Amino acid sequence: MKHLRVFIFVLVLASLACGTGDLTSLLNPLPNDDFSSSSSGWGTGTDSFSSVNYNNGGLTMQVFEPYYVTWSTPDVEVYENIHMEVDVLNQSSDEQALFGFICNEQGTTNAFYYVGVSPDGYYAFIKSSVAADDVYLKEDFSDAISVNVGDTVRLGLDCANGSMTLYVNGQVIDSVSDSSYTSGSIGLFAASAEIRNGTTVIFDNFVVTKLGE
Secondary structure, X not given: OOOOOOOOOEEOOOOOOOOOOOHHHHHOOOOEEOOXXXXXXXXXXXXXXXXXXXXXXXXXXXXXXXXEEEEEOOOOOOEOOEEEEEEEEEOOOOOOOEEEEEEEEOOOOOXXXXXXXXXXXXXXXXXXXXXXXXXXXXXXXXXXXXXXXXXXXXXXXXXXXXXXXXXXXXXXXXXXXXXXXXXXXXXXXXXXXXXXXXXXXXXXXXXXXXXXX
8 A cells, every 4th residue: 555644653662551540440341531530540651752641631642753653541451342432632733643542452562453633634544563564554634634733623433343433523534444453452642743742632531332332
C-alpha cells in the first residue's frame, strides 16, 4: 500500500502503557472513566519524549519528539468484541498529529492495533507487531473529520474479532478487516508527526460497552 503519509513511529515503552487500577476499576470489567480521579488506573509518566498525566480535567497526552507514539491503558484485562468512545480536546499545533484508540494489545508487547484521526481529516488503521514495521491496514481522508485547535471531537471504535470500525461524532468513517489479534487490552494513544512539541490532546469521558448492547 502506498502510504498517504510516511510515518515511522517510535513506540513508547510499557512504563507509560500499563495501569494497575484501583479496586473499583479492577472489579468493573468494562471501563468507564471521566478522569476526575488520578487513582482510576491509567498508566502515567513523563520523560524527554512524551508525557501522560491526569490534568486539565482529563488524561492529557503530549508528545515532544517527532514521529513518536505514546499510549496508556486503564488496566491489564483482556477484552473482545467491544465498542469504545472518548471525547478528545485537540490542543495540537501540528495538523498531522494522530490520536485515538489502542485495540487488542497483546500483553505488554508492541503488538496491537491503533486507530486514530488527525486534525486535517486524515485517519488510519495501523497494526503494530513485535520486531516488524507497522502495517497500514487502511488510511484516507474524510470530510467528516474536522478537529481544529480547541475543538472537541467524540471518537468511537468497534474493536471486534476480525474487524474494526471507526466513528467520529457518531458517524461511521471507515471499517477494516484483520484477524491477527482477536482480543487484548485497550487504551488511548497520541502520536506526533514532524513538528517537535506539536502534539497535545486531552481525553475525557471514556466509555466501553459490549458490541450489540
